[in-house]
Amino acid sequence: MFNSTKEFIKEYKKTFENLYAFTYDQGTNEQQYIALGTLIKNKLSKNWQDTREQYLNDKVKQVYYFSMEFLPGRQLKSNAYNMGILPIIEAGVEELGLNIDQLIEAEADQALGNGGLGRLASCFMDSLASLGIPGNGNGIRYQYGLFRQKFVDGYQVELPEYWLRNQNVWETRNDQSSYIVRFGGNAWLEMDHQGHLIPKYEDTLNVLAVPYDTPMVGYRTKKINNLRLWSAEIPVEEEENYRTIQETEPIKEITQVLYPDDSNFEGRLLRLKQEYFMVSAGVQSIVKQIRKYNLPRKYFPEKIAMHINDTHPSLVVPELMRILIDEEHLSWEQAWEITVKTCSYTNHTVLREALERWPIDMMQSLLPRIYMIIEEINQRFVEETLPLYGEKLTWQTAILQDGMVSMAHMAIIGSHSVNGVAQLHTEILMNDVLKGFFTIYPEKFNNKTNGITQRRWIHLANPALTQLIDEKIGEGWKQNPAELKLLKSFEHDEETLNELGEIKYQNKVKLVKYIEEVQGIKINPNAIFDVQIKRLHAYKRQHLNALHILDRYLRIKENPSMDIQPRVFIFGAKAAPSYQYAKQIIKLINSIADLVNNDPDVGDKLKVVFFENYGVSLAEKIIPAAEVSEQISLAGKEASGTSNMKLMANGALTLATLDGANIEIKEYVGDENIFVFGLSSQEVTELGENQTYNSRYLYDSNDRLNRVLNALVDGTIPNAQQEGGAVFDALVHYNDEYFVLEDFDDYIKAQDEIDIVYSNKNEWNKKSLLNIAASAPFSADYTIKKYTDEIWKAKPQCSGKEGVHPLSEPL
């Protein structure tokens, strides 16, 4: 690495000039960034290569995390930090007269994911590398990431995000590891002279899968893992068959765009192509890797773990079967044993509309050989299950039903482990959504509560807080997050609490400046910063938040001189482009913001900020300044949530329903340090089942609710007649699917309680400190350790000096 700033500067200048043939001071920010990224990447190469060779020589067990989404955000700072060279780089860049923040922001925010699911995958990549575990990612190199969101008159507009415009310095194209993936045509089996059944294909569309590898750098380790993203191209030997650009479209489009639908199953043929493309290329490259180990095939599960992140990569199961049978010539029984031992699956949602099912016709015509295998898996499953469990359970759990292929059922049947992502979620899977499977395979089910990497979300996003923690409890928590609980001993230490309060205040001042820059809204930094940042979805209930804001507004209008704790409501959220109701909620909140922010009666008492284009980089700016974390989904709907963890770790107090990981947050931090409200998931289920819920009655009988709901439709909110009406109708006339009105009173009460607690600064800071102190269990390092020990059975590969600090129990 670099031993001094001087050395860095020399190498930086050289790298820049080699790239551009002029000096760095004449370059744009982008060029200056590219040179810096290139230099850092070059410094990684040796460890990257050594890691690969060591894994191969020692034939270590490797984990492959299959995910349609990765949401890493910017990588420069994270890589430099994990390598331990960030301070030298910051000093060097400054000495060169450049602005480090400008260079960092010149990097495109890599958004190859929609939200929590993709971000989880990226947090896991960081933790895998930091724990020295051989763990690789497998996904798609979409040319266009998640759309860029703009607001025009308060409406969401989607623009294409061509994140590759300025070269991606972190990736390496590895042509030598390309594979052919076949689609369509006909497939059948023929007996060869040795009696093997050999698959024959005709008229297939052949697509070349080219891998782009990105180093996944661990914190203070020399091990560097690999994120392999596949790109679709025309096979070189077939190029002459394609006469026009249009003819090449069906191939190129496979890896062109990320589907921007979050928790909504988008049933398009192209999506299925994407799934098989990623899965087939990934499994082929893994099998090639394992061939290099030169071991009998039965050792496969001892050397490889393949993880299916949500149902999108479920085709791993039949694809691995195909390769083991057709190419490795194993028997069905041998191949099946290996497949089940190799695969594991995480369920991420209980929302019906997200349960992925494909029409059999579509599967059969797009993937004829794969469909033959799926049919056989299904038939064998039915034959085994029927005599033991009877018809009802068997048909409920079969892969093929009603002319559809159920991807979740395929993943469960083909895996040895099925996990949910928070305690409550796993219970709901076992007792409700996947009850049939839990009866058949109780031993497969387990919980792995999600986590976040504290490196990105505390160390890098909140350096002042990090420094304070270092000063108070030493640096051990950075490698052993359990030590964060030592902060608890400062809960009565006024000096520490004041310092913590001051850090939060300074972070708020920074965000205030940014808000003024990008939104032109003036904010009082002494107001409570109340944050809800996540995808926009009715089950997450941003509209409940909006109703509370309206209620506050109406109270202030009634009595403009009232004494109320100033509050700023901050939103960040993208809506799926086809999700009309979510887009209407965005427009409604933007209109409420216009109303509130420009009303002189309101002044500082109430402000609403809705950031455009929420993503990882914006989250890094907002979270350190947050004081209230809104986690208000209808209980039973949010599988885990992870923004709740990021915010808590930065000292925000959680305002939550008993949903997802909120329940565990409450257990760790204690009832007195969290604000809980609303129906429990059990009450939600009962209310749904006994059909007694009547939202119209609540509207008629609750005066406060009546006033707020009327404000949606009586012209109070300018330019949102239609959207106010749509929300009003959903809540009042269509019986309020997500029980917003039922939870309204309790929510308002909790919000008022927040004002009271906040008026005692010392008390608030104490609760904030205790939240940080209790956040250790949500480090993704613990989550990954559990996956590794209990599901993947892989071993850390670091020892001695480069050693990974052993983790102690977080509690």
Ligand SMILES: *Cc1c(COP(=O)(O)O)cnc(C)c1O
């Ligand atoms: C953490 C994160 C999410 C997940 O937020 P939830 O509140 O758990 O849904 C979504 N998007 C981004 C950019 C994130 O960083």
